Amino acid sequence: MDALDMAVATGGQKAVATQTRQPFSVRNWSLGDAPIIALAESRLGCALEAAEHHILRGNRLTCDGVTALAARLGNRTVLLDLADNSFDGKGCEALTRLYIWSNGHLGRYGSNAAKLRVLDVSRNNIGDVAAAELARGLLKGARMLEQLVMQDVKVGLNPKSGQGLGDLMEDSTALWLST
Secondary structure, three states, rough: OHHHHHHHHHOOOOOOOOOOOOOOOOOOOOOOOOHHHHHHHHHHHHHHHHEEEEEEOOOOOOHHHHHHHHHOOOOOOOEEEEOOOOOHHHHHHHHHHHHHHOOOEOOHHHHHHHOOOOEOOOOOHHHHHHHHHHHHHHHOOOOOOOOEOOOOOOOOOOOOHHHHHHHHHHOOOOOOOEO
């Protein structure tokens, strides 16, 4: 049991003295895709695999940047903050592939390895279809998910997202969905 698991198991009552892995945080740096793609493709990309918290909010990431990032995320990822970027449904598909392939088989990490607890994709142009697919992928592969934040992601234009998000909420009693 790592430090974060201990804190969650004790309801956050125990203070965690040390954390073995530093977060990868470039919050609001407005980097764009090129630096993230370069990092993901470099030998230093292992830093992405080792980190538990990935905070990339406000970096103008498009589908290309999110796809490169998703290819290097490790199965230790507990928090992924991609809010306030510029990706659409295709970027969301790259995230979904981490947990479930489109043909229904478990994705790269499978349900036992996925430790993701918090995912924030707010203020991206995801849309109904990608939101529904992401919800289905998380339902099958990210069984520890506690918080999904999808504010202002262009859903509700048709009913496709409602069923997927509803299934996710029904099956995940501890999940907090913010839309």
